[in-house]
């Protein structure tokens with residue numbers, strides 16, 4: 001199986017396998033889109049591959065990649081908030097003591113663990129402390145701190161890095177469905193983040209969010225309050241989405257400051273906007289906007305009224 005710019009975490013897994021000290025619980029951290037889920041499959045493949053090298057071709061590797069391997073279990077999230085609930089965790093705790101079906105080991109992969117509640121984590125703790133020999137848990141999360149310290153101290157944490165822009169372009173080209181022009185545009189906006197580039201090119205929410213973000217940045221650069229409100233109202237009143245758009249804008253604001261300071265690589269999705277903004281925005285104003293974004297995002301985690309938040313955000317930004 002081909003991975004891009006993952007030499008460091010691959011070497012870590014390889015060395016744990018070689019020395020026979022494979023952990024019972026691994027936490028993969030890194031930004032959304034960097035390939036944590038793919039890497040979780042890769043870890044299962046390194047232990048289960050019939051050729052011993054995560055070939056991607058043998059029966060075990062193929063079943064892992066298609067999500068049908070009976071010993072690679074991905075528990076389901078449930079409910080409106082899509083959480084791993086207590087019942088699911090309880091089932092895993094029982095099931096973990098049942099021997100694997102066809103391999104010497106079985107994996108439980110929990111993705112985006114931002115959604116494991118504290119009481120479910122406590123339920124799991126015992127299992128992670130004294131796991132059956134045949135079980136390995138893999139968790140993925142943006143930040144390790146979503147877990148209780150008691151869990152964190154018992155898992156091996158491996159950071160999954162973003163690919164280089166060059167590798168990201170190669171990965172998108174290898175998928176065989178995008179033109180060079182599409183690839184260049186996606187990498188200009190999402191740099192080495194292969195998952196975000198793919199999502200952007202699929203034309204779904206992320207590409208619309210980028211368009212909203214660009215409108216917001218243009219309005220800030222032009223000091224156009226009406227334009228800013230129009231862009232914000234355009235996003236709609238889905239609070240998590242408003243947050244996602246503002247987080248994109250925040251990175252562009254950061255880029256604008258970086259451009260003023262010199263040639264640090266940009267991380268945001270609107271490099272042209274950042275360049276324009278860097279000519280008009282003072283550092284103090286950038287900081288004030290960054291604070292306003294943080295405040296609005298944190299209110300949008302609660303039960304904020306989105307139109308009111310948008311209006312208050314726009315007036316703070318234009319001050």
Ligand SMILES: [Zn+2]
Nearest residue numbers: 049055058061
């Ligand atoms: Zn294989």
